[in-house]
Structure formats: C-alpha cells, structure tokens
Amino acid sequence: MGIIKKLPVYSEKIPGGGIVTTSVEQVLNFAQAKSLWYLLFGTACCAIELMCTGASRYDFDRLGMIFRASPRQADLIIAAGTITKKMAPRLRTLYDQMAEPRYVIAMGGCTIKGGPFYYDSYSVEKGIEHIIPVDVFIPGCPPRPESLLEGCITLQKQIQQRKLGDWQEK
Numbered sequence: 001m002g003i004i005k006k007l008p009v010y011s012e013k014i015p016g017g018g019i020v021t022t023s024v025e026q027v028l029n030f031a032q033a034k035s036l037w038y039l040l041f042g043t044a045c046c047a048i049e050l051m052c053t054g055a056s057r058y059d060f061d062r063l064g065m066i067f068r069a070s071p072r073q074a075d076l077i078i079a080a081g082t083i084t085k086k087m088a089p090r091l092r093t094l095y096d097q098m099a100e101p102r103y104v105i106a107m108g109g110c111t112i113k114g115g116p117f118y119y120d121s122y123s124v125e126k127g128i129e130h131i132i133p134v135d136v137f138i139p140g141c142p143p144r145p146e147s148l149l150e151g152c153i154t155l156q157k158q159i160q161q162r163k164l165g166d167w168q169e170k
C-alpha cells in the first residue's frame, strides 16, 4: 500500500483521495518483470542479433533488461544459438546456479529444435527443452531484434500474471 497524498500531480488524478492500494504479489511481480537481469548464452549467429538488441538502436535497457556475466546475479537466461551435446551439461549447471524464480528464453531455430542441424548432426542437441525448461520461444533464423523485444515483453506479461508460489523449482 502506498500513500501519495503529498504528490499533488498524482492525487488530483485519483478521484476521492490520494490513497492507492495494491498487493504484495503485484508489487513483487511488477518489480521483477521490469528489471530482468539476463545471462547471455550466445553460442552462434543468433547471438549477433542479441548483441544488436542490446546496442543503442534497439536499446534493450529500456525494458529493464541488464546483461550479467554471472548466473548468480541473473534471473533470466537468453539462449541464442546452436547448443551442442558437449555444451548441454554446462548449460544445465548455469541454469541451476541462477537465482529463483528464474526464466528462460530460447532464441532461434537452433536453440529451439536444432535448426539446420536437426538432421545429419551427431553433435547438436535437438532442442533446449531436453536440458532446461523454456518460458518463451522466439523462432527465426535468426530472429530480428524486434522479435526478441516482443519475446521479452511477452515474458514480462507472464511474470505479471504470476501467483506467489507459482515458481516452484522446475
């Protein structure tokens, strides 16, 4: 609950008084949705589009997305690129080291299903879902930065619908 009576600009717009109420659940969901710190897991060409999204033209930061180099400081992992069988256990370890509640975005055809390596490859994983649970899939080869932004907004909406306790260990 917050009292904003002393802020005339806002209290004038609220009919009948200057008090707004909310729930702990909504505050927590809002805070997390608007400050997703993501762990980069870029392994191939899709990562170039991910880096492009973080640069000035698309300005990822305006959604509250801040890149972290450590899984301990991240609550979102954006997997972008080919995932090999050799790399899969490392990906799982990184995921397990992230704070809860934690989320996963799978970016691009390779991450989602192996992409062009789905057939005739002995070394590429045929989908990230065999390794970690995924919240949002962003198809494409590669997806454009606009698609990644849309995917992140979709995840933010999912988080804002979350009930406390929904994020039991996956």
Ligand code: SF4
Binding pocket: 044, 045, 046, 047, 080, 081, 082, 108, 109, 110, 111, 115, 116, 140, 141, 142, 143
């Ligand atoms: S989906 Fe396409 S662009 Fe992305 S890593 Fe695979 S081959 Fe590269």
